[in-house]
Amino acid sequence: MLLQPLKCSSCGANLTIAPQQVLASCEYCHTGYEVLGTNAVCFAQSAVAIEDQPALWLPFWLVRFDVTVRELESTAPASVFDRSPGDSAARGSGRYLGLFHALTDRQHTMLVAAFKANNFINYTADLSLSISNRWDDRPLAQPGERMPWPRCYYNHLDARKIAAILLRVQVNKQTAEFIEMEFDTQWKDHQLVWWPFADDGDCWKDMVFGERILKSALPSIEVST
Numbered sequence: 001m002l003l004q005p006l007k008c009s010s011c012g013a014n015l016t017i018a019p020q021q022v023l024a025s026c027e028y029c030h031t032g033y034e035v036l037g038t039n040a041v042c043f044a045q046s047a048v049a050i051e052d053q054p055a056l057w058l059p060f061w062l063v064r065f066d067v068t069v070r071e072l073e074s075t076a077p078a079s080v081f082d083r084s085p086g087d088s089a090a091r092g093s094g095r096y097l098g099l100f101h102a103l104t105d106r107q108h109t110m111l112v113a114a115f116k117a118n119n120f121i122n123y124t125a126d127l128s129l130s131i132s133n134r135w136d137d138r139p140l141a142q143p144g145e146r147m148p149w150p151r152c153y154y155n156h157l158d159a160r161k162i163a164a165i166l167l168r169v170q171v172n173k174q175t176a177e178f179i180e181m182e183f184d185t186q187w188k189d190h191q192l193v194w195w196p197f198a199d200d201g202d203c204w205k206d207m208v209f210g211e212r213i214l215k216s217a218l219p220s221i222e223v224s225t
Helices: 094-106 120-133 156-173
Strands: 023-025 032-036 039-043 045-048 056-075 109-113 178-200 203-206 212-214
Touching: 039 178, 056 156, 109 120, 109 156, 120 156, 120 212, 156 178
Parallel strands: 045 178
Antiparallel strands: 023 032, 032 039, 056 109, 056 178, 178 203, 203 212
């Protein structure tokens, strides 16, 4: 897909988006744009406000939503070493409805990694969940002039799908049984949040919460500094 040069809706400058580019910004006013189909749509972005300059900024989608459960049932693991009658049968969902509601009642916001990783589940899903669970409307500031846009890999629609998966993961992390669920989600606003990381040996360490991601998990991408 090759897009023709477009005009920035904020300052009127030419905005050229390369083929297969997911997110970009105007080089003059730094307004963010998301490529959806053949259109470049303006979106909100911010950066976590910190005093020090980080070694690396990583992009996360901040998505907001309301969710209601439609169907939920639990199944015991079918272990060949400890199997009893009824272990593999679906069980009642009543006791887990409370768990699901306790989770969703307090969480209507999730931060989802917008960057590509060599193993998303191992290296970024847990990071996204950990940051989301401790997200407390931290002070935000305007992003700097040169953010690593080539690291952006998922658009906000991808982030919504991933957020739905992470909701299921969170419930299953809190029980030894397998919880299958179907729920209806009403999506609200979204924005891109740039998160600061420091160089920490063979890892990148989150400067806000101290969470780590292995350097080897991030594909080697040349970025402008």
